[in-house]
Amino acid sequence: SQQGEEDPQALSIQEGENATMNCSYKTSINNLQWYRQNSGRGLVHLILIRSNEREKHSGRLRVTLDTSKKSSSLLITASRAADTASYFCAMNRDDKIIFGKGTRLHILP
Amino acid sequence: DAGITQSPRHKVTETGTPVTLRCHQTENHRYMYWYRQDPGHGLRLIHYSYGVKDTDKGEVSDGYSVSRSKTEDFLLTLESATSSQTSVYFCAISDRAGMAPQHFGDGTRLSIL
Numbered sequence: 001s002q003q004g005e006e007d008p009q010a011l012s013i014q015e016g017e018n019a020t021m022n023c024s025y026k027t028s029i030n031n032l033q034w035y036r037q038n039s040g041r042g043l044v045h046l047i048l049i050r051s052n053e054r055e056k057h058s059g060r061l062r063v064t065l066d067t068s069k070k071s072s073s074l075l076i077t078a079s080r081a082a083d084t085a086s087y088f089c090a091m092n093r094d095d096k097i098i099f100g101k102g103t104r105l106h107i108l109p
Numbered sequence: 110d111a112g113i114t115q116s117p118r119h120k121v122t123e124t125g126t127p128v129t130l131r132c133h134q135t136e137n138h139r140y141m142y143w144y145r146q147d148p149g150h151g152l153r154l155i156h157y158s159y160g161v162k163d164t165d166k167g168e169v170s171d172g173y174s175v176s177r178s179k180t181e182d183f184l185l186t187l188e189s190a191t192s193s194q195t196s197v198y199f200c201a202i203s204d205r206a207g208m209a210p211q212h213f214g215d216g217t218r219l220s221i222l
Binding site: 040041042043044045088090094097098099100101102 | 113142144149150151152153154168199201206211212213214215216
């Protein structure tokens with residue numbers, strides 16, 4: 001399976017701190033995407049990074065991609081209570097998107 | 110938010126009964142997907158559609174069938190539900206295969222007793 005693996009599985013940090021989540025995968029990919037899922041809701045797309053890109057930013061989000069190591073990281077800066085959610089990476093290969101198992105992020109007040 | 114509606118949102122049924130979940134979109138997107146989400150497994154693709162009456166299997170398609178007779182509707186059917194199919198089911202849509210972000214519905218929580 002080319003399913004991604006997020007690391008850590010769960011993360012608790014104080015509000016205002018930065019949160020970093022990692023995603024590793026096994027086979028070559030076209031693109032990698034990050035999603036957020038709030039409890040009881042569907043996934044919300046956050047950012048897409050193409051295989052020929054190394055870094056992308058979107059607001060407080062920074063994503064990096066290292067194709068040689070088959071890994072990606074998602075950094076959320078200056079975390080807020082509203083960032084509490086599960087975060088998933090998803091790899092695009094051909095016409096399909098395969099999801100990792102997710103990181104549960106809890107922002108402490 | 111993208112216009113995706115899943116119905117029902119919750120369902121409890123018994124083993125052996127047929128179950129149909131509906132996904133309705135108002136975005137006129139070509140691609141539609143059904144995923145299941147289980148603890149420890151993340152999201153796994155069941156079936157997807159790349160056009161009206163054009164569907165294909167995903168990684169966990171056994172025990173499931175789908176139909177797409179209209180662009181806006183994608184149905185997932187469990188012909189004879191089993192307890193292993195207890196899960197949360199998500200529909201997703203995209204206007205481009207692979208490259209484009211997908212939009213998700215809010216899920217159907219299905220319990221098979």
